[in-house]
Amino acid sequence: MNRIYLDHAASTPMHPEVAQTMMDIMTGQFGNASSVHGFGRDAKRTVSAARDAVAASLGCKPEEIIFTSGGTESDNLALFGTATADGRTSGHIITTAIEHHAVLHACAELENAGYEVTFVPVNSFGRINPADIAAAIRPDTFLISMMYVNNEVGVIQPIHEVGQLAREHGIVFHVDAVQAYGHTQIDCQSLPVDLLSVSGHKINGPQGIGALYIRQGIRIQPLMHGGLQEKKRRAGTENIAGIAGLAKAATLASTSIEERWAHDMTLRQTLLKELENALGTDAFVINGDPEHFLPNMLNISFLDIGTETMLMNLDMEGIAAASGSACTSGSLELSHVLQAMDLSEDVLNSAIRFSFGLGNTTEEMEYTAKKIETIWKRLRTRY
Incomplete structure (x- = not known):
């Protein structure tokens, strides 16, 4: 795996x-x-x-x-x-x-x-x-x-x-x-x-x-x-x-901020493009500011699939992501950040944070998108 x-x-x-x-x-x-x-x-x-x-x-x-x-x-x-x-x-x-x-x-x-x-x-x-x-x-x-x-x-x-x-x-x-x-x-x-x-x-x-x-x-x-x-x-x-x-x-x-920025932006864009191709743009929502953001962090709500359910399934596929701050992600509490943004309940309850960095590749982004597609389709058929 x-x-x-x-x-x-x-x-x-x-x-x-x-x-x-x-x-x-x-x-x-x-x-x-x-x-x-x-x-x-x-x-x-x-x-x-x-x-x-x-x-x-x-x-x-x-x-x-x-x-x-x-x-x-x-x-x-x-x-x-x-x-x-x-x-x-x-x-x-x-x-x-x-x-x-x-x-x-x-x-x-x-x-x-x-x-x-x-x-x-x-x-x-x-x-x-x-x-x-x-x-x-x-x-x-x-x-x-x-x-x-x-x-x-x-x-x-x-x-x-x-x-x-x-x-x-x-x-x-x-x-x-x-x-x-x-x-x-x-x-x-x-x-x-x-x-x-x-x-x-x-x-x-x-x-x-x-x-x-x-x-x-x-x-x-x-x-x-x-x-x-x-x-x-x-x-x-x-x-x-x-x-x-x-x-x-x-x-x-x-001394490598520009290179890191470019690398993270490529990873971000690759994951988003693959998700759009696999799920369509209506299947998920990007949480955050479309202009003022760091490219190494991507918070996505996969609508109709609960955060913990998605995280558990990703982990079973060997993919580590998070529901928010590492200091609180072990709990089932909703993100205080997303709540402060006054997002809808379905967005709040399905948010996943992906964050990239040293060692990550575009191939990993493509693989992650495929696994999310598999999980998404499997879980959607249950409802």
Whole structure:
């Protein structure tokens, strides 16, 4: 049986060069970067070089990068760290209804602590209207948190416009760029953002490592206390191999964005063309914005066939896809993103996310379309 992985938005296969970089560290370098002897200095140099590489991939200064355990910690540090900076205990936060749960659940906790949060809606394509952000701004608004690219439908959000609004009002602007990183060019020097979260395992790097860009001058209250690592902003012994792996993955991704975009677009178009030929255009609906999207993510509703039923049948054919965020796809809950888009019940109940990347081929897209056709015809005859 062919095994086809179409869930890169959840986690990506590690690039061989990243794996080799990490293996070199794990087998040849074991010092603590905080130690003053030669072994420690070697580890410190590895961390410093990695920081330089990640900063280069984001167009910022090395001292504006701190390493975390991944996107969730980066998001949490951005939100809780800003909310409690300088002794703040209340105030107003703006976010959107389609954020990753790392942001939504953090906002819920902040609400429980006495902060007020406005969840701005999206249109039926899953895109924010900057005017809605502007309308939500209050005198006590201190933070706007918004994703760059949605993790379920791949919609690119109007980051520049919202960032300009935040700058005009003196509001800290956090961007969850976990899905955008490595797929679209990010330049923090020209982008009006103050905080930006990224993760290693979305760009063919290791799991359990990420980074948070903190623009110089932005104050953050640490979540973890202990040592003096990361300039006192994130205590704990550095994950040297993970950091080196993230840096290698960041370099590989940031220097091949155009090639990746073209490759993913070819895969996307091939799958769609084959599905149209096999099922007809009336058999499925594409969820998301037809203009503002990343090509590596394709959310499709196969009408009249339930999400779990389609996913189970695809898995039996060796094809891995998803119903939405990897953090919630193990449950039977409907996607909060698609619900926020106010889609019809049949579209909501039949949505599948395909996400492409390293290792995928057009032949796999053709094979996947044929298997979907077989499944679709078999299941349709039962009703």
